[in-house]
Amino acid sequence: MKARWDIFCSVVDNYGDIGVTWRLARQLVAEHACDVRLWVDDLRAFERMCPEIDVQLSQQWQAGVDVRHWPAEWPATSAADVVIAAFACQLPPDYMEAMAACARTPLWMNLDYLSAEDWVVGCHRLPSVKFKGVQKYFFFPGFRPGTGGLLREAGLLDQRQAFQRDAVARETFLQDMGVFPAADAQLISLFAYENAGLAAWLDVLSTDGRATHLLVPEGRILGDVQRWLGVQGLAAGAVHQRGALTVQVLPFVPQAHYDRLLWCCDFNAVRGEDSFVRAQWAGRPLLWHIYRQDEDIHLDKLDAFLALYTAALSPAARTALIAMWQVWNAGGDMAQAWKKLLEHWPEVSRHAESWCLEQGLQADLATALVQFYESWI
Structure with a gap:
């Protein structure tokens, strides 16, 4: 039985x-x-x-x-x-x-x-x-x-890698969600709790030399995005552009769709536990907004993960990644932290994939x- x-x-x-x-x-x-x-x-x-x-x-x-x-x-x-x-x-x-x-x-x-x-x-x-x-x-x-x-479902990593190799599949998925990024734009997903550090990050993205398409699923960070844009009633379907940055609000989607959204993006900002794990399976660089706990005990968990996750990085890349995660979770100024991370982007990108495959062995x-x-x- x-x-x-x-x-x-x-x-x-x-x-x-x-x-x-x-x-x-x-x-x-x-x-x-x-x-x-x-x-x-x-x-x-x-x-x-x-x-x-x-x-x-x-x-x-x-x-x-x-x-x-x-x-x-x-x-x-x-x-x-x-x-x-x-x-x-x-x-x-x-x-x-x-x-x-x-x-x-x-x-x-x-x-x-x-x-x-x-x-x-x-x-x-x-x-x-x-x-x-x-x-x-x-x-x-x-x-x-x-x-x-x-x-981790059976075959998940094989499915993810096949999807990421298939440009047509990615384009079709995004178009079905109403997402039409510029050809050279980097895709970033943003799913986070309220964060005072967001404005400085968006300022940097909007003045960057490369176009960024920011995908924001409905959630608690939406109020901060709305204040930065200076608009009212921001909701799913809204698209706003400021400089090099396009901000698009997405509806809350079923889990399988969210997985593919993470697979499409070059960088994923996530929160809590479920999206945190799914972003790791995406094999792409990520930023974790950990759930705040009394007496800041959540910071011990953050530091413990960072120590484990960054162990294989070079000292400079490790310092940059840790600094960005710590600034984000403190609600600090993200401008310099983001710029510093970009200096080590190739290494951080390779590491995200190798970490994913290593975790997939368990x-x-x-x-x-x-x-x-x-x-x-």
Whole structure:
């Protein structure tokens, strides 16, 4: 019999958490023949990522996944064989009682946040708390051997490389999205939280000798873009040009389209966790806007990733890339940081591809979860 999986997602971080769990649920069904229920407390947020979702339904099937609304009043529900609490969300008390009542105890895991910090390897797969004899385990995605790896569908990197080699496919995809960049323009995607450093970066791009087409999916950074342009009501479909810079606002798109958007671009500014990982699979230089946490503990995670990611770069390129990421995450003046990075562009570009291929040698997150369950039983 197929293993039954329950994945619980409480949407708190502007689509990052639902982005991760939706990818994971689909991959477990498609590649590992798992029977998956995905419990989501905010179907309207989910709808942005999966337009086929009917927000009025408490239960529906999408891409082979049994999608359930996680209601305030929990219905009587049997527990699954594998239970994943995504990003430390708290399971419904009645569901925890159902786990404890199972004849065979379920495997209960906390799928934690992605981090490159050294301690993650030591904590991965360790037991956590118990509830009436049901043991919970830590499960950490990560970049190093000894972690759970990253979400990566089978054949993803081959698909990406074939797409990037196919100029007609890229042009057709962009045209279908209403994007018609100048022939010599560099393409940059911008998906970020609010950032005071954006204006200085846009100033540089607008006065550059090379044309830039900036693609901005709808999101929290849009207010900063609007202020820089000096316009009102900036929304999907808008196109504005200032000097060498063309700014185009895109609608929120399904995940497969967003992947291809990243594959089309020369540089990708991303945020949170889901888009951060997908930008790495694009094999192109990137800029990460990490989610801010109390007491600036997010900066430890940022520094840990930078130390790992830049280890193979030359000292000058490493310094330039680290400086730009740190300035961006501090909301600082991006002008000089961007110019300095451009001095090392060929090396940084080669490194982005080699880093992608290196990470692709590790087991992907869905496979690692299945392997843990199989070893556990």
